Amino acid sequence: MTRDKLEIHHGDGPPTEINLGPSSYVVLGMIGRIGPSTPYDLKQAVLKSVAFFWDFPQSQLYVEPPRLAEAGLLSEDREEFGRRRRVFSLTELGRTVLDEWLEAPSDTATEARDVGLLKLSFGALTSPERILEHAREQLKMHQDRLAVHNATSQRLNEYPGLRPHQITVSMGERFEQAFIDFWNSVIEDPPVEDPTL
C-alpha cells in the first residue's frame, strides 16, 4: 500500500526507523491544513473531506499521532484541565516530510475493491435471474449513495470558495456514477454463460 521508510537521527544513539503509510500522511496533511489538532478534530476533518473516497477508522487517528510524535514529526501538548486532550502540531521535520510527500509523484494503482463486482465475476455460478437481481440491488445502492453526495455537494455550493473539499465530493459523485453506468449496462446487456476460461 505504498509505505515509506524514514530514518530518524537523534542527537545521540543509533538511528531508528518509522514506516509512513496513508494514515500517517492523512494525519500530517490534516494538521498541515487545519493546524494543531486533537485526534477528534482529525476525525471530524476526515469525515468532511477525504472520507468520501477513503475512510480512516477513528482508532487509527488516535494511534497514529503518538507514533508520529515519537518519530519527531509531530509535537504533543496536553490540555491541563477538563478532558486533557492531546493536541498535536507539525514539527519542522513533520512539515518537511509532508511537503516531500506532496511533491512526490504517486503512481500506485488504485483498486476499487467492490464486493458486488466480485460476486458478479462469479455470477455465472448462479442463475441469470439472480445476476439481474444483483445488478438491480447494486444499482439502487449506488444511486442512493450518489444522492447523498449530490446533497452534500449542493450544501457545499452554498458557500462560495469551498472548492477543495468539494473536489473530493465531486470524485465521489463520478465514482458512483461510473458504478451506476456499469450496473445499468449489466442490466441492459447481461453477461452470457461462462465457458470456463
Added chain:
Amino acid sequence: MTRDKLEIHHGDGPPTEINLGPSSYVVLGMIGRIGPSTPYDLKQAVLKSVAFFWDFPQSQLYVEPPRLAEAGLLSEDREEFGRRRRVFSLTELGRTVLDEWLEAPSDTATEARDVGLLKLSFGALTSPERILEHAREQLKMHQDRLAVHNATSQRLNEYPGLRPHQITVSMGERFEQAFIDFWNSVIEDPPVEDPTL
C-alpha cells in the same frame, strides 16, 4: 472489511470458528468456476479476471486454501510426484457457503483509496502550479492504464462468449475513465484556495 463468521461443527468436540473475508470468497468462487485448483491456478485465474479491480497477493492464495480446507470448505489432494502440488476442491459445505455468499446482498460501501486524490485534498498546502502538475501526472497515469484495459478488452472481444471476464475489464475501463474525467476537470477548473474549513 465485511468478514463473516462461520461456526464449524465437527462430529465430536466443541465447534470451532472461521472468519471468511474477500480472499476466502475469491478462493471459493474461483474453484467454483474453474474447478479443482492449485494456488498457482488461482493466481492465474485471479490475474485474468478480478485483478482488474482487486488484486490478491500471491501468498494469500497459498495461505488461504489450507485455512479453508481445515474448516472443511475445501478438500486437499496432493500430487504423488513432481512438484507435489496441492490441489483444492470444493466440498459440499464449501459450495453451500459460496452459494449463500453469492445470494446475499452486498451493501458495503466501496472506497477508491487513491493516493493521488488524497494529495489533491491537501493540495491547497502547495502551489496552484504544483496542483496542475499533479493533475497532469495523474491524468497521464490513468490514461495509460485505460489504454492497457482497452487492449485487453479488445483481445477478449475476439473470442465471442467471453463476456463474464470482459465485464470486469469493462468496470476497470469505466473506473479509469471516471478518474480521467475528474483530473481533466481539475485541470480545466482548478480548485481555489482553502479557507481553512
Added chain:
DNA sequence: GGGTACATGTAATCAGTTACATGATTTA
C-alpha cells in the same frame, strides 16, 4: 547440462480493524 523462467511455499511482521471501556459535557 547449465541457465532461466516458472512455480511453490513459509516466516515474520505489522497496520488496520473491531471491540471494549471509561470519562466529560450537555440538555431536559
Added chain:
DNA sequence: TAAATCATGTAACTGATTACATGTACCC
C-alpha cells in the same frame, strides 16, 4: 440529577503484505 451524547482512549487480534528461500521444468 439522570440520561443521552460526545469524546477519548486502549487492548488484542489477525489478515494481509513483504521478503525470502527453495524446487522443478523447460529450452538452448
